[in-house]
Amino acid sequence: MQPSHLLLFLFLPLLLPGIWADPEEPKVLQLLHTSLFTNISSTEVFGIGFLRDIPIYTMNRVSWTINFHRPWAQQATMEGDAEKVAAHYKMALRNMIRYTHEEAPHISMDYPFVIQTHAGCALYPNGTSWSFVDIGADGRDFVAFKVERLLWVAQQRSPQAEYVSRSLNKDKSTRVFLEHLLTIFCQSHVLTLYKYGKADLERQEPPVATVFARTPSPAQLLLVCRVTGFYPRPISVAWLRDGQEVPPGPALNTSSILPNADLTYQLRSILAVTPRDGHSYACRVRHRSLGTHSLLILWENHSAAPTMGITIAITLLLIAAIAFARGIWWWKHRKGDGTRRDTQEFII
Incomplete structure (x- = not known):
């Protein structure tokens, strides 16, 4: 199984539930990113993007290039600022890895550990929208970025989560960039993706x-x-x-x-x-x-009586069939003996 397919099965249960390919339902783009910090000098990176529940691209774990799972996703990415955002994303990823390594000793994070990010946006039919960035550490909620407040907020009562949220809030330029990325760009990109991916999004397979x-x-x-x-x-x-x-x-x-x-x-x-x-x-x-x-x-779910009656009837039919077959065999065998006796007497 390829790494991208493995990621799909790991992340599908995390996707927003109950989303239909329907004009009355929200249009959702989700990015899921996992970083495995094995030691102070080694980090493995995995990433996958979903439009609703359709995987549209993954990140190459070696070169960090984007691999497109749908041709229309690549077409949509060529419009607007998507390619520029992808370049900024790589830079932000490097900064995040460096920051995590620097802060790991201060928050008592022992190697190896895993950092997971779930980010994206949703557009609703009534014109409202919702954007989110949630970060987890070793399978637990850690910190989240609240777009409406432009603040990082601790998601657990721990000194580590409080320390990281305070540290991230000191970088105002990154918070403003995240606001632009999660609102203006994400919402525009979602509409472009839905335009190009209409056939896949409207696919229906009967159960x-x-x-x-x-x-x-x-x-x-x-x-x-x-x-x-x-x-x-x-x-x-x-x-x-x-x-x-x-x-x-x-x-x-x-x-x-x-x-x-x-x-x-x-x-x-x-x-x-x-x-x-x-x-x-x-x-x-x-x-x-x-x-x-x-x-x-x-x-x-019938009662026992009809079932027993059917069983008895089938048994009697089998007995009758066997008796009939044996009678035919006996009759043919006796007739054959009589023929041979007559023939012998005629020859004599």
Whole structure:
């Protein structure tokens, strides 16, 4: 698996949930960046950018050049100030690495450690927008840049986070640059990306659903509804008992939506029922690609009596078939003996 694909699977759960390719939904650009500080002189860098949940570019871990995953993303980057911003980004990355190495002894950061950055912007249909920069250290929220206040704010109650936020707030020029980057440039770039990537963003893949059962104990039956291959991400999956939707409760367990390797999604919904309770069950799936229709996959949970009757009927049919076949064989065998006896007597 290539590093860029690995990053995709690591970062997809962090993406903003429930975003549809629809004019009524926000337009979102997200950048995720990870720096592994192995020692005082060595740092490994990984980066990936998403338009909504589509990976559009990654950063080469050696040369720090941008690798485009979609031709239209490269076209969009050639418009406006995107190429200049990319050059500034490399410079800012070098400064960030140098700053982190310098400050590590003051905040008691022991090598190796990981710094992660989640940044981007979202445009909403009502004309409002939201921009963000969140930085984590070793998997925990650390500091965040509040664009509306032009301030870095500690995200944990620790001397290290307070020290770093105070230190970053001393650099006013960087804070002003971040404001421009996260508002004016980011929002303009998002609109350009959506213009060029319309076909991918409006892609719809219908879900494929199957229902099967598991029996963890004689007193319990688990009905599993597996739904996969759908895009975009938002989907509705519900269980129906005799046509009525099963409400949330301890018997119902639905997984989170997970990515597939082909950039579609999957999930499972499990309903615990009593075996042979006489009710009928169905898994109902609603998705944008289905329009006003729904997928309905039935599961018949019949009582034991019909099942036993069918089993007995099949057994009797098998016995009758075997007896009939043996009778035919015996009749042919006896007829053959009689023919041979007549022939011998004729020759004699």
